[in-house]
Amino acid sequence: MKTKAAGGYWSNAQLAEVVEMVRKAHGLDLYPYDGNFLANSLDRRMTATSIPTLPAYAELLGRDPAEAEVLFRSLNVVYSEFFRNSLAFSLLEHLILPGFLDALEKSGRSEIRIWSAGCATGQEAWSVAILVAELAGTDGKPIPGRIIASDVSAFDLAKARAGIYRPEAMGNLRLKHVYNYFTRQGDVYIIVDRLKEGVEFVVHDLLDECTIYPPESIFGDFDLVLCSNVLMYYRPEMQRLILSKILRSLTEGGILLTDGTERQLVESIGGFHRIAAPAAVFRKN
Ligand SMILES: C[S@@+](CC[C@H](N)C(=O)[O-])C[C@H]1O[C@@H](n2cnc3c(N)ncnc32)[C@H](O)[C@@H]1O
Structure with missing residues (x-):
């Protein structure tokens, strides 16, 4: 079986050799990543280093820890947006979060x-915090939600926690959200403190074998888990591992939101059913 990348073809055996070599030479683990994604990332590094063949690039990787580090870092894609998946966020706003708030009132x-x-860098967590605050009509009070936001990258979490965004990042936000949940300082927008009180940013690796959910949450039992644009970068066995943890972290009837491109893989793995086609929003079976 061959794995196609933008600039050429690699056999799975060649990819496996590179993975093993980088692990042995530099202690970096490329194994969890999806084959096509890894092949494309290798291809991009070959172009950037002007090395035309895989054996020559593999040789560079073996002897140069800095290049191995650059390749490894390139596998961690951190791009994000506020309200990134408009269909899914619309379902959250009009169906799921109102239902949760209603149930809160009834259950005490x-x-x-x-x-x-x-x-x-936090946009997903702040987007859901904004919706909870708005729907609950908290009017200056802390939101009736505890949002744990986790990532493997402490560097990006620090940015997320600071909640400072440049105007280019604000495109998907409604004007009322900008007015109500950000303050402007010079040419940046900063998340207001009352929203910050409801969101805790913590380092957590979804592939960590010792935890199911971030220990800071004390117990899982989440009503809602958002895990979007993460699964797509991993090989199927890692996708299954992450989804099984999410399944165990959700309360009975809890909801999972992924990116639309991850819809089929969630459906193929099982444990969830989609609640409203075509959005990638699922309920735990
Ligand atoms: C493309 S961003 C997606 C951000 C956001 N969920 C969204 O949809 O806009 C992927 C994020 O997943 C994080 N990530 C990747 N693998 C992870 C893992 N094993 N554990 C925790 N976070 C991980 C990356 O560090 C990166 O910040």
């Missing part, structure tokens, strides 16, 4: 429990 519970897994 004080908060909705939400986990943004692979939150990058």
Whole structure:
């Protein structure tokens, strides 16, 4: 079997050799990543280093820890946007979060429990926090939600926690969200403190074998988990591992939101059913 990348073909055996060599030479683990994604990433590094063949590039990787590090880092894609998946966020706003808030009132519970897994620079977590605040009409009070936002990258989490965004990042936001949930300082926009009180950013690796969910959440039991644009970068066995953890972290009837491109893989793995086609929003079976 061959894995196609933009600039050529690699056999799975060649990819496996590179993975093993980088692990042995530099202690970096490329194994969890999806084959096509890895092949494309190798291809991009070959172009950037002007090395035309895989054996020559593999040789460079073996002897140069800096190049191995650059390749490894390139596998961690951190791009994010506010309200990135408009269809899914619309379902959250009009169906799922109102239902959760209603259930809170009836049950006497004080908060909705939400986990943004692979939150990058925070836009996903802040988007859901904005919706909870708006729907609950908190009017200056803390939101009735506990949002745990986790990522493997402490560097990006620090940006997420600071909640400072340049105007280019604000495109998907409604004007009322910008006015109500950000303050402007010079040419940046900063998340307001009352929203910050409801969101905790923590380092957590979804592939970690010792944890199911971030220990800071104390117990899982999340009503909602957002894990979008994360699964697609991993090989099927890692996707299954992550989804099985999410399944165990969700409360009975809890909801999972992924990116639309990850819809089929969630359906193929099982444990969830889609609640409204074509959005990638699922309920735990
Ligand atoms: C493309 S961003 C997606 C951000 C956000 N979820 C969104 O959809 O806009 C992927 C994020 O997942 C994080 N990530 C990748 N693998 C992870 C893992 N094993 N554990 C935790 N976070 C991970 C990356 O660090 C990155 O910040």
